[in-house]
Amino acid sequence: MSQMTVIEAVRDAIRGEMRADPNIFIMGEDVAYRGGVFLATDGLVKEFGDARVMDTPLAESSLAGIALGAAVNGMRPIAEIQFADFVWPAINQVVGEAARVRYGTNGRKFAPLTVRVPYGGGVRGGLYHSQSIEVLFAHTPGLKVVAPSTPYDAKGLLISAIRDDDPVIFLEHKKTYRLVRGEVPDEPYTEPIGKADVKREGGDITVITYGLMVHYVLQAAEELARADGVNALVMDLRTLRPLDRESICAAARHTGKVLVVQEDTPAVSVSSEVLAIIAEEAFFDLDAPVMRFGPPELPAMPFSPVQEAAYMPSPEKILAAMRRLAAM
Amino acid sequence: MSQMTVIEAVRDAIRGEMRADPNIFIMGEDVAYRGGVFLATDGLVKEFGDARVMDTPLAESSLAGIALGAAVNGMRPIAEIQFADFVWPAINQVVGEAARVRYGTNGRKFAPLTVRVPYGGGVRGGLYHSQSIEVLFAHTPGLKVVAPSTPYDAKGLLISAIRDDDPVIFLEHKKTYRLVRGEVPDEPYTEPIGKADVKREGGDITVITYGLMVHYVLQAAEELARADGVNALVMDLRTLRPLDRESICAAARHTGKVLVVQEDTPAVSVSSEVLAIIAEEAFFDLDAPVMRFGPPELPAMPFSPVQEAAYMPSPEKILAAMRRLAAM
Amino acid sequence: MADSINTSKQYLPDGLGPDDLLDMYRTMVLSRTLDERVWLLNRQGKAAIAASAQGHEAAQIATVRALDPSQDHFLIYYRQFTVMLGLGTTPVELLSGFLAKEGEPMSAARQFPLHGAHPRVDLFSFSNVVATQLPHAVGVALADKMRNSTAVTTVFFGDGAASQGDTHEAMNFAGVHRLPVIFLCENNRYAISVPLHKQMPVDSVASRASAYGFPGVSIDGTDMLGVYEAVSAAAARARAGDGPTLVEVNVERLLPHTTDDDHTRYRPEDDIAGMKLRDPLEITRDMLVSRGLLTLEQDAALRSAALKTVNEATDTVDAMPYPTVDTMYDHLFAEGGAR
Amino acid sequence: MADSINTSKQYLPDGLGPDDLLDMYRTMVLSRTLDERVWLLNRQGKAAIAASAQGHEAAQIATVRALDPSQDHFLIYYRQFTVMLGLGTTPVELLSGFLAKEGEPMSAARQFPLHGAHPRVDLFSFSNVVATQLPHAVGVALADKMRNSTAVTTVFFGDGAASQGDTHEAMNFAGVHRLPVIFLCENNRYAISVPLHKQMPVDSVASRASAYGFPGVSIDGTDMLGVYEAVSAAAARARAGDGPTLVEVNVERLLPHTTDDDHTRYRPEDDIAGMKLRDPLEITRDMLVSRGLLTLEQDAALRSAALKTVNEATDTVDAMPYPTVDTMYDHLFAEGGAR
């Protein structure tokens, strides 16, 4: 066991898997000598050389497409999109191609491809270094989408993603990189893709969330318990496709009151689907309407600090929403 | 008034607007002498010349980006994506750029851009000529997304889209092009973007849908009334962003039982949002859990006819779902 | 641009004997016959859609003959009918794609004809989205290079595909890493209805290779031997570690873009008349006749043999069932999930 | 590649007098001084992030001076600090971007510095997404061509941006339609840490212009007069209806990519040493001195005037408030919706 940040856990997972499997390689912009703009791959070029830690030209569509081609020819690429905001040029190759390789060849070809995507805001990133981009991936049959919140989950889920024989979109919240620390086993281990995790037990209300928001919700939940005596169950979705319907419904039934918190804008989003699942399957167990809390329906998120803070969900705003739900 | 098909209504709308405003022009692959692969722009090059009905190179990202550039410089381009399946390369320019021009310049620049996107299945299109691609657009602040189902709505909404000073994604269901006929006024007229439309009144159950499915639902509703004496209210969303929350909730309250039917796969989709809106706002007025009906969570949709039919929602399958709801 | 080509009458490129020439021609004839049948089946309402290789046959057969199917990779698009036959796909297999029948070998008829992955050689095409295959090919070649394989990857694309961003990005990456890729452009001067001069401001796609630091050759795609030599040279370069080559074969699209198209809407009459003079079947037949390798009687026999094969294949495929619903759910993910 | 350049000591290109040279140099000095200040403010925790034009100043000021801001369009990216000053943006305005203060002119500080649209000239940059601006520029020029305007559109991009598909697509379209665009590549041999030889297999971006049927010139970007001449020629071509030109200015990125970067991680020592010899400020100053247009005393005075301006601007901007929450909701759509 070591204390690690999220980014250290990411690096640790990659390093361990690359040591174990020579077919794994990293490709992306600035991943080699720069070590990635967030240093996720810091030091790896020294250990593995620049053929396995490969700086690519500035071109995300082919980055994804070339990784895909290598994957169907026996390699296990880890492609890094430098910022989630620059994943749009790669959509055609990821959503249109990678997601359909196995299905479209009736199982003859497949793509063991991991696409790492640092996303999210609250980092003074402005409109183009703050985005949440999960919706389309979470919608797309043929993809798996993972979004861990803790160092432990980041390492275990990234190892699962790398070992998965199908494309996995691995979403790393940039703000958690250095903010969140925790115990992480030194050995490789896997966490299951497709399983949500209860990060806090509670019997009064249920809050479902993922990514950075897990930590904000946990903070708010502590305050709610302390100040109001209301105990919130906090569920971390961890995987956005496939969603863990069973755990979501169980958590909803457990308290009868559900709030979904998300950093992404709400309309047609992951939180929509969580609400829909609950409305479909746990309707009779609800004591109050399901609620959502997220940012305003505006492009993510102004660079100026006061507006950025107004846009981003915060522990305080989430606490207020939890109080509204508890009072229902 | 004339009897028109959907594609004739589309052509009629474009022709009328181009006659009225010299700044409007069309660009896309094969739109000029070929008249578009569906003949949506048939004959227009003759009337307006090939500078205003412009065949572009095969390159969707720049098609969208160049249209955007022309739009911010005073023109009103109508960009045609030949098939929705090929819109992915344009995502970066549409979702990343066009949607944010006005917001990102604090209102100094804006983009009166219409992107026409023929989408949908049931046309023996296989995995890559059948897709529903609305999710990401419907999620994106700064875009408006329109999806008419009838010739009347197609003409009125397309004129609204062309006259709108912001980017509008205009989704035309390929199968409705020649299948659906109706009365269309000869003069230009507008239908409001953002307003759903009740296509059939009914007091027992509510079915909310859009696109081709409107017609399948209407067929099923007739049969349900005839055979079971159950009367369905059928709502056509018509606009997918912004969704008409008010009308959706009113229709849900009216019957207390709601089914959402959609051709796109359900997870994290427009139907998720409709269910979420109802769960949030009309919870206490529901008599049964909200229901969804859509295709399986697989890439759209096999080319072989038996499997295509199994994949696509049909009037029969929808009728069965309506019966399940009515029986609750 | 083209390397000088030996046009002496009896000249044969390295690696090809007179029998090979005849065999290649036989495949071209079979391709043409089958291709015509597919269009007929479309007109009869049996085949939903078809593109055609008519006009591209010589270039396609020459390309595959210059390569080594036991190790090489082929990334195709919807027009590589003759490539598939040349690599051993049977007429029954190909037809089963157009009729979307069970047992279709590339995708179990989930996809349009010619899409999916081949059961016996490494030939595949994931999607209908033009130019996506170029980055795939570069990735395939990158994997080969990483493992010191001697395989060569050939990726086919059209003149229209050359406009896509993916084409640029793929060539650029292949140039940077000197990957063993042959970029095989079948330039038929049309992307559906869009003629070359509206697609690109230069006359040849091959001239763009210099922007990526590797050679480009532009050759007559009706000249089977010329294409064979150009692709052989490109393959030798690639296997020697010298990197990519762009080979542009100038061909005619003798039919409309697909069965859904009508090219009289947009092709000038003289263009249509002119293209007919460049039918690779006739050109190749004349070449074989002039070399004394084929008589017109033998040609007629060869054509009726092809027709017989195609007739039998049609009957066989007609009788095949469609895939059933239960298999529709297979192969979304690996069974059992992670390895 | 470069047109031959007149290097005689007193030679002046058409349209520039001695006063212009001094004025351009003054803008370069102001740019450098302000740029240094921004980095200092970042180190003090006041500016969240900054890119820098240090090393690019001569090329940038020469480019804008060769164009006509009263009618021309400028599409920039994050490094066009000197372009903005040259087009009349004030130091207070620019600084207000880095400090994200209310009244920031480009986007009301919604965006990173230098992004948004300029209030007085047609200069804009919608996003941080590299190369997206090239299609925009082509569309702007297309609109001009449609209206028979004589405006020229200049779009700035880096060597890294040349790898993007959008760059290829934009140049191809501009070539097909002979649009009045200048593609102005500021080649500083790095895209963040990725050096040119990993970005492209050729030495010059300009050499790619031939693939799009228009001229490309590759010139020394520290040579203010050479850049002025090249851009003037490109603008004349564009205004005459002769279409695009690719002008590549070879410059140095004297600082790390942004304030978040540390280039000692990836730039070899001799590369860092070498680049310092190509500081355009020193080169331009020496040129002015050798022409007798500037003394070292005048230079010192000019620099301290710039410092004074920057100090005052810093104080002004420091005292400005941040945008408040209420304006965050403005301008998502046109007010009142459709026209």
Ligand SMILES: Cc1ncc(C[n+]2csc(CCOP(=O)(O)OP(=O)(O)O)c2C)c(N)n1
């Ligand atoms: C990205 C994309 N855009 C549009 C299409 C529709 N489309 C199919 S083939 C084609 C023309 C292709 O022309 P070319 O590359 O020259 O190949 P050819 O058919 O002439 O062999 C078009 C526009 C597509 N399949 N993919």
Ligand SMILES: Cc1ncc(C[n+]2csc(CCOP(=O)(O)OP(=O)(O)O)c2C)c(N)n1
């Ligand atoms: C599409 C996209 N990918 C990645 C990035 C991150 N990024 C910002 S600048 C940059 C390097 C750009 O290099 P170049 O074009 O040479 O411009 P320079 O900064 O050297 O002037 C990268 C990779 C981005 N902004 N957009």
Ligand SMILES: [Mg+2]
């Ligand atoms: Mg073609």
Ligand SMILES: [Mg+2]
């Ligand atoms: Mg650079």
